[in-house]
Amino acid sequence: MLNYNGLSQRLLAADYAVRGRIVTRAQELEKQGRKITYCNIGNPHNFKQKPMTYVREVLSLLEYPDLLNKNIDNLFHSDSIKRAKYVLEQIPEGVGAYSASAGVGFVREAIAKFITRRDNVPANPERIILTDGASKAAQTVIHAIIKNPNDGIMLPIPQYPMYSASLTLAGGLSIGYYLDEENHWQLNEDILLDSYNTAKLNKLNPVAITVINPGNPTGAVLSYENIKMIINFARKYNMAILADEVYQENIYTKNAAFHSFAKVMHDMKVDDVTLFSFHSMSKGYFGECGHRSGYLEIRNLPDDVFAQFVKFQSINLCANVVGQVATYLMVTPPTPEDDSYTQYINEKNCILDDLREKSIILGNELNKIDGISVNIPEGAMYAFVKIQLPEIMKYQSVDVALDEIYCMELLEKTGICVVPGSGFGQMPNTLHFRTTFLPPKEQILEFVHALKLFHQEYTCQEKRI
Amino acid sequence: MLNYNGLSQRLLAADYAVRGRIVTRAQELEKQGRKITYCNIGNPHNFKQKPMTYVREVLSLLEYPDLLNKNIDNLFHSDSIKRAKYVLEQIPEGVGAYSASAGVGFVREAIAKFITRRDNVPANPERIILTDGASKAAQTVIHAIIKNPNDGIMLPIPQYPMYSASLTLAGGLSIGYYLDEENHWQLNEDILLDSYNTAKLNKLNPVAITVINPGNPTGAVLSYENIKMIINFARKYNMAILADEVYQENIYTKNAAFHSFAKVMHDMKVDDVTLFSFHSMSKGYFGECGHRSGYLEIRNLPDDVFAQFVKFQSINLCANVVGQVATYLMVTPPTPEDDSYTQYINEKNCILDDLREKSIILGNELNKIDGISVNIPEGAMYAFVKIQLPEIMKYQSVDVALDEIYCMELLEKTGICVVPGSGFGQMPNTLHFRTTFLPPKEQILEFVHALKLFHQEYTCQEKRI
Numbered sequence A, B: 001m002l003n004y005n006g007l008s009q010r011l012l013a014a015d016y017a018v019r020g021r022i023v024t025r026a027q028e029l030e031k032q033g034r035k036i037t038y039c040n041i042g043n044p045h046n047f048k049q050k051p052m053t054y055v056r057e058v059l060s061l062l063e064y065p066d067l068l069n070k071n072i073d074n075l076f077h078s079d080s081i082k083r084a085k086y087v088l089e090q091i092p093e094g095v096g097a098y099s100a101s102a103g104v105g106f107v108r109e110a111i112a113k114f115i116t117r118r119d120n121v122p123a124n125p126e127r128i129i130l131t132d133g134a135s136k137a138a139q140t141v142i143h144a145i146i147k148n149p150n151d152g153i154m155l156p157i158p159q160y161p162m163y164s165a166s167l168t169l170a171g172g173l174s175i176g177y178y179l180d181e182e183n184h185w186q187l188n189e190d191i192l193l194d195s196y197n198t199a200k201l202n203k204l205n206p207v208a209i210t211v212i213n214p215g216n217p218t219g220a221v222l223s224y225e226n227i228k229m230i231i232n233f234a235r236k237y238n239m240a241i242l243a244d245e246v247y248q249e250n251i252y253t254k255n256a257a258f259h260s261f262a263k264v265m266h267d268m269k270v271d272d273v274t275l276f277s278f279h280s281m282s283k284g285y286f287g288e289c290g291h292r293s294g295y296l297e298i299r300n301l302p303d304d305v306f307a308q309f310v311k312f313q314s315i316n317l318c319a320n321v322v323g324q325v326a327t328y329l330m331v332t333p334p335t336p337e338d339d340s341y342t343q344y345i346n347e348k349n350c351i352l353d354d355l356r357e358k359s360i361i362l363g364n365e366l367n368k369i370d371g372i373s374v375n376i377p378e379g380a381m382y383a384f385v386k387i388q389l390p391e392i393m394k395y396q397s398v399d400v401a402l403d404e405i406y407c408m409e410l411l412e413k414t415g416i417c418v419v420p421g422s423g424f425g426q427m428p429n430t431l432h433f434r435t436t437f438l439p440p441k442e443q444i445l446e447f448v449h450a451l452k453l454f455h456q457e458y459t460c461q462e463k464r465i
Helices: A009-013 A020-032 A053-063 A065-069 A078-090 A103-120 A133-145 A160-168 A189-202 A224-237 A261-267 A303-315 A319-330 A341-367 A389-394 A402-414 A441-462 B011-014 B022-033 B053-063 B066-070 B078-090 B107-119 B133-145 B162-169 B189-199 B224-236 B261-267 B305-313 B320-329 B341-367 B391-395 B401-414 B439-461
Strands: A130-131 A151-157 A173-178 A207-212 A240-244 A275-280 A294-299 A384-386 A430-435 B128-133 B150-159 B173-178 B205-212 B240-244 B275-280 B294-299 B382-387 B431-436
Touching: A009 A160, A009 B133, A009 B305, A020 A384, A020 A402, A053 A065, A053 A078, A053 A319, A053 B066, A065 A078, A065 A303, A065 B261, A065 B320, A078 A319, A078 B341, A103 A133, A103 A294, A130 A303, A130 A319, A133 A160, A133 A207, A133 A240, A133 A294, A133 A303, A133 A402, A151 A160, A151 A341, A160 A294, A160 A303, A160 B305, A173 A189, A189 A207, A189 A224, A189 B107, A207 A224, A207 A341, A224 A240, A224 A261, A240 A261, A261 A294, A261 B011, A261 B341, A261 B382, A261 B439, A275 B439, A294 A319, A303 B162, A341 A384, A341 A441, A341 B205, A402 A430, A402 A441, A402 B107, A402 B162, B011 B162, B022 B320, B053 B078, B053 B320, B053 B341, B066 B078, B066 B341, B107 B128, B107 B261, B107 B294, B107 B320, B128 B133, B128 B305, B133 B150, B133 B162, B133 B205, B133 B275, B133 B294, B133 B305, B150 B162, B150 B189, B150 B382, B162 B173, B173 B189, B189 B224, B224 B240, B240 B261, B261 B275, B261 B294, B261 B401, B294 B320, B294 B391, B341 B382, B401 B439
Parallel strands: A151 A173, A151 A207, A207 A240, A240 A275, B150 B173, B150 B205, B205 B240, B240 B275
Antiparallel strands: A130 A294, A275 A294, A384 A430, B128 B294, B275 B294, B382 B431
């Protein structure tokens, strides 16, 4: 029988805290009847965020095209019907057939046009690959570019641990660089250089740098200048860039704006740094995580190298086609003359306004708690919350990270499930947790209140020492 | 800029002939306006096979649940409506939310019941993982169980090259064992032993054996006794079994029946051989390839090892949820009291009868061509066709496999796209190609006719020498 020792060391070593021990315990408690608030994961529909009607109308018609031959005018917006018909003209075989490995042609073209519209830069449909969510896009890239055991990818600290886990699975090394918490989690050139030099000293070979913008778990939005600095840095040290831009629609403050790496690179006239950028329908105002819908756009890559990425995808056959069409709908929203336009805009604004409000409430309320502080999230769906414990508590465990103990006890006492900062990485001698601000407002207020009481009690427990 | 030499050796070495050079050339020709018959891939909806209405009705409602509050009785079967409501009771968050890593709980339970119903053996929902198609299930297992560079998995020759490609990507070695073409492509214990011993002599470590039943590309169905032999063999040499059973519904002759490895293993009271079995909605009478819907069932595996498989899945977040629900619908078809039952059975029989008829037509007609022979497919969707070339032609190329030259020329001359046997592996000094029998009957007859003329001309060309 296969046993633990028969498993790949890479698999055993991989760690994905977002669905780790604390979540497993939360599920156990839930089975026992406890009410759990899952703040561990950015899963909007789980918090009753409704899907965009337009998207679902079209997908519904594509699942059951016979409807198009029936009287459905009172059930669907007229442009949804038109759109479904258009999709079926493009793929008469429907959503049940494998697509080409890189994805359905007209979807790739629509994505290229979307990028051009967004950034006012040219985009090549032949450099776009449809994927089962952005995670798969990132994993494809990581697996492709890790060649030797000393190859590594520079990852932010804190990072989204899908990156480190996938890198471990691919046999590569994580080369962490700290984000600057005191400076709204921007990247800092000195810190990057320090991280790079330390890696080189240790005989590591940094082949790429990963940047998540807007940030997960930090909620930070990078400035144009910061992105420019990163591109110059990658260029100087001959690294590819992995730009995780899945939260590009999730920006909540007027002081920040989304700048794609593609746009900045184009402005800089840089054409010799390979850029992999990822986008997804799981976030934004869609929140369609369950559809596993996403894409990879690549710039500055020779044809023969791109062909290898397509081959990689072909071994997986293709991304799920419903998800591919969903991505198409993401990049071609209704226009003002469309029947569904008003409802679309209302739904979109409602979701984004709500997220904006909650990001501020969560940030402000957390900052009122003694021993807890946070950079108010400017984007994405998370806050990376700093917790301070009495000096003496810092020596109480050697086996388990202090913030994991904290989060586990928070779960046991309050039913709130968050992810310890150690799962994302953090500056030594600091402690954090990540929480989403997706729950309804009242629940966020309850959350903060419960956290406050918990934190007071937790930090006072003389018996813990 | 990233260049070819910067790519992973494993990726460069991986080869997936089903979507390889010949298909790429076919797509080029198609762009130039040539009519191409894609017989390279088992993609039923591409050949106008219609999806099962029941499945699509329910999925349509789940994409747009607002329909359930409207008057839709004349648009959907009543049991489809009931079923959609039931699914939404189980997952009120709908298909747009991430599920648990291993998949939606009620789907896992339904699959376990399906296995019990099919095989009359107990099945544990806690050992089932929902995956994006069966390929992903196989890839997860392969990545998990390849530990050292000399670890290998025994693969049939001919095999479905997703296996060898995924094994290469995982850093493992293919240990081929020949299927017995003279004996309806069954497995042969002496050949297995010979392959195993040769591997051991070469310091390889066979950790598992892959069996595809019904066979891809062979179209063969394994006998109960043959499966028993394989289980005993795996047990004796301490190997896990990867049982690819995605074609279990595709059996066309009364002389053959599907026996699952789970069932045979249970009958034999073997409880110390780890069994990974894969099923999918891409084949059978569903043909829902585009939905990337499938599952992995594992037997005889300790809890701590299974937990690692779930962790693996968690790094990918989860399988697409529409696909998961589709799998649920596959394993819970309508029952006689249901409104949609009659139509369901009619559609199912129509698809399977048509495939049966086409498997026989293709087999019989091919066998009439001089220099071409085939085991008439008993199952799956393919025939693995033997071609004979004049002795003197066998020395005409050293760089490219002879059957690849043959298939490329077949494509150029006739527009028929098939996959050369060398892409699947074959006995030395034999040549084959794989074709599906999915195209409509008339197209199959045209195909055979064109092939006959081509083969005559090809084998006569004195100038080729």
